[in-house]
Amino acid sequence: MISALDVSTSALVAQRVRLNTISGNIANMSTMVDENGENKPYQPRFVVFQTDEHKAGGGMAAVKVASIETDEGEPLHRYQPDHPLAAKDGKWKGYVAYPKINMNEQFVDALEASRAYEANIGVMEVTKSIVRQNLSILA
Amino acid sequence: MEIRPDSLFARHAQRLSDGVGVRNQSDATSSPASDFIGLLSSGVGHVNDIQNSANLEVEKMLAGEDVQSAEVLTGLQKADMAFRLLVQVRNKLMQAFEEINNIRI
Numbered sequence: 426m427i428s429a430l431d432v433s434t435s436a437l438v439a440q441r442v443r444l445n446t447i448s449g450n451i452a453n454m455s456t457m458v459d460e461n462g463e464n465k466p467y468q469p470r471f472v473v474f475q476t477d478e479h480k481a482g483g484g485m486a487a488v489k490v491a492s493i494e495t496d497e498g499e500p501l502h503r504y505q506p507d508h509p510l511a512a513k514d515g516k517w518k519g520y521v522a523y524p525k526i527n528m529n530e531q532f533v534d535a536l537e538a539s540r541a542y543e544a545n546i547g548v549m550e551v552t553k554s555i556v557r558q559n560l561s562i563l564a
Numbered sequence: 565m566e567i568r569p570d571s572l573f574a575r576h577a578q579r580l581s582d583g584v585g586v587r588n589q590s591d592a593t594s595s596p597a598s599d600f601i602g603l604l605s606s607g608v609g610h611v612n613d614i615q616n617s618a619n620l621e622v623e624k625m626l627a628g629e630d631v632q633s634a635e636v637l638t639g640l641q642k643a644d645m646a647f648r649l650l651v652q653v654r655n656k657l658m659q660a661f662e663e664i665n666n667i668r669i
Contacts, residue, residue: 427642437632437634438635549638560649560652563656
């Protein structure tokens with residue numbers, strides 16, 4: 426009964442991490458330069474979840490974050506030849522690379538993560554109420 | 565407020581053995597798992613462990629360390645549930661003791 430709580434908690438933690446990456450994506454919506462000062466627009470990140478069989482046992486599978494992946498897709502190019510970060514030569518000469526972040530996608534993802542969070546808290550509520558009712562067998 | 569199930573149980577066990585007075589000490593020490601008191605006291609120890617780890621987590625959270633709040637709160641909830649069960653078991657035991665105590669010979 427108590428390990429059911431552990432499973433729900435693992436889901437809460439995983440969804441929290443997912444929400445954090447979405448926050449990062451939206452925060453870096455117009456980031457053009459990376460950690461080292463290179464001209465490299467921010468690439469959106471997303472989490473990959475994985476089952477965790479060791480946390481709960483008894484055939485129950487908890488969830489954990491397997492990895493945080495980066496979307497390696499082509500950035501968004503805008504023609505701004507006077508911009509200091511515009512490409513000097515090559516195919517995209519005169520274009521500036523912007524992060525390709527679709528805000529609608531990110532918000533739908535955030536909504537899904539927060540609803541999943543709520544659902545897991547609901548399951549915990551049910552578990553708690555069952556434990557409380559079980560106590561009344563003895564009392 | 566800090567609740568110490570150990571002391572609570574020790575008092576209770578004392579009353580039990582005082583009242584009944586037929587407990588075989590060597591029995592209790594040789595086979596703690598099969599003995600009812602041994603079973604109960606291992607349960608108390610377990611509840612105490614859960615409470616201690618929950619306490620530790622809360623202290624970490626209050627100290628501003630990087631812990632997941634969901635995990636801390638789940639730890640607290642588990643400690644609460646385990647303690648409530650322990651108290652119910654203790655109440656049941658006390659009830660049985662009172663009943664035996666009231667038997668007129």
